[in-house]
Amino acid sequence: MYIKKLSIFCIVLFFFFSSGVLNANPPEDTPNMIRVHLFTSKSVTVYPCSGELSVFVQDEENFKSSEPIIFKAEEDCISFGKYKSDSFKITSPTYIKIGSNKYRGDIFVVFNKKNSLFVINKLGIEDYLYGVVGSEMPASWNVEALKAQSVAARTYSAVKKKSPRNKYFDLFSTVMDQVYTGCSGESPNVIVAVSETAGEILTYEGNPINCYFYSSCDGKTSPCENVFSSSPVPYLVSRDCPYCMKSDWSYTITRNELSMLLREKKIINGELYSIKIVKQDESGRAALVKLITSTGNKIIRGAELRLIIGAGKQKSTKYTISEIPLTKAQKIALLEKVKAESKNDIPAESVINLDSEINSILRIVNLISLPVSLNTNNEEFSDSAVYSFTFEGSGWGHGVGMCQWGAYGLAKNGYTYDKILENYYPNTVLEQLKF
Template identity: 25%
Template sequence: MNFRVSSLLFCLMLAAQPLTAAQVPSPKKNEIKKSQIELPAEPEKYELIRVMVQKPSPSLEVGTNSPYELLDQNDQLLFRGDRIVSTRVTPAPEGIRFGRQTFKTRSLRLSIQEGEIVVGRRKYYHVLDILKNDQGLLKAVSELSMEEYLKGVLPVEASPSWPMESLRAHAIVSRTYALFNILEKEGLPYDVAADVSSQVYGGLGTHDPRTDAAVDDTAGQVLTYQKKIFPAYFHSTCGGATTRADQVWTLEKHPCLMGVKCDFCKGSRHYRWDGVFTLKQIEARLKKNGFNAVGVKGLSAQGRDASGRVLSFGIDTARGEKKISSNGLRMFLGPSHFKSTLITEIQKTDGGYRFRGKGWGHGVGFCQYGAKKLAELGYSHRQILDFYYPNAGITRLYPGRKAERGL
């Protein structure tokens, strides 16, 4: 690593004082979350998004291929240099250690004018915040324009080879979902994660001309209901019907997220699935995720919604029956194996259960494979959105234009 630090900048480094992170109250258990938020009066303020590209970790590896600046939590310049060869960043009792230097700060901002910032093996745009949490771990947050962010989401979440109308629809869905998170998490250190807990963002190197065009064609457009934005959820394959958002999460009922019958995703390889789990596996994964389950003896489906999805499961344990939401069990057992809650059969096996079901994902909102088929049948992106989000309209928040790197 080739640091060039002037004596003045070194003094600034020593003078930097830790800033106490703002305390944000955690949501109460079982608190019902809002399903819509007023559109911002000045939407241009929300053209930037903060993406957590590295979850809290004991260390980070970062680098740049161009001149950079490093700033503290008060945006005071610590030092600048020509480039950073892969450098280890770790928490320190008094702040953050960046390579060989320790800075008395709870956050660092790495900024470049051109080129790439590398975190681990992935490449990102021009601003990266390194944040130290109360547990002494570091997370990395990439800040970039909404439109460039979407160009790193669409080719990962959808196939660039799919019909353009389905890609345009997906661009509006993903933009809506992202903006809702920005507004909902205002005051928090990041807006969305780069993985499936939000929507997958691949960073630089994942762009494709077709998905880029879908983003440009719909720039600034979001789904709204009565001038309010709602979380436009999406998933891979609904399995025959989407479901109500408020029956999957503790969310207010919303007229655009009530579920629809969908016969268009039968071509998906995920339309039918089965998975086998032993009782030991079920108990271990419940415990790993903090669920109080000792001596699991069996389970049973409890209630179904209008789409046929299981609402919850009763877990028979040595300490009595425990109840868990069906989506919670799906996430604990692994959504790549327990693909949906649209369970068609639960079969007892020797030491466990075989589940058979339809679809992949939570089943709320936009069905990706269904949208693909609708586009192949000649539906426009607006018609596709009307189908999956009844009662919703489209609002353009800011003028359409091609996104610029690092905007």
């Protein structure tokens, strides 16, 4: 049924289907198109930009509107006025606006579960990349770097089309996959970069590669097997990054806080005492770290520890660790705190000096457990009890694949995008997308 230019009120009156839930067709995977999850919500308001919105159910255009349309998730469907369905498709001759962002292509509103719906943008891969590349790399950068980023982002999209996140969408619009903000992320430079590489992806043995990228590596990239896989990947090996940007950082976390984080993630059971780097990869990153704890030692990947601490705090795995002991002032503060909170009597004979007093209290109230050897050796406790760990490092990101600052440096020094890609993804082929 087709209704022209009527207000929302009138449209509701003319609904062809006025009751019952339709089993609508969800957004399907089609060649050269990508389905991007924008957000999950209880409701969404979709605005026309210029021209009318057309709303489809079961591949039929059911109505048009030049007014905003509100879709709401109910118990078992999505409703728009009295109209109910599993999904709605909204199209526009120009753009569709949701919140402050404008989108190319079509919008699908799909029932997720009780009181929850998915908002999905389905559009051509090239149109999608207009909104991605400028979110992943500054749009003001040299166009050859932007072209390399375009190929990397297109290759990533091709991989996600083969292994979609969900039966309704291929990928998320956040750092979970690639940041996408619709037309807000577009700029003329980016559109040139995407257009001049149209359809090109990197393949290895005929398949799109896992095109990892990150901000900066500090001179050398990391082999994949220390971060994402258990065995080497021929195109994700350690590579020199001659024009990388230096970016130093440091981060301090208390032993208690890190101990708690590791217990929450069920990495350790007891109390963390110390951390040692036991294997560095050829780029100087911490491939393996040993956690020394009250219930034994455990070796985990440096990349895993980074994610537990937070990738924004521990910016890379290229670091050294300093163990900072309790200062005298901290010991006194701790002693006062424990005394105030403790209902236990402190045996007078153990109060010989400050350290032994703290040691006894800690053992009695079990507020902060320390190594048994430290509990019985005041001198060692005094010297060795770790209050916090300071990680001093360089680089930002996991270090595998293309270094964006390095790509920028190569572009400024005359490298074309294909040579930039060859530097970070050796043994791959640049070819046209076949999806």
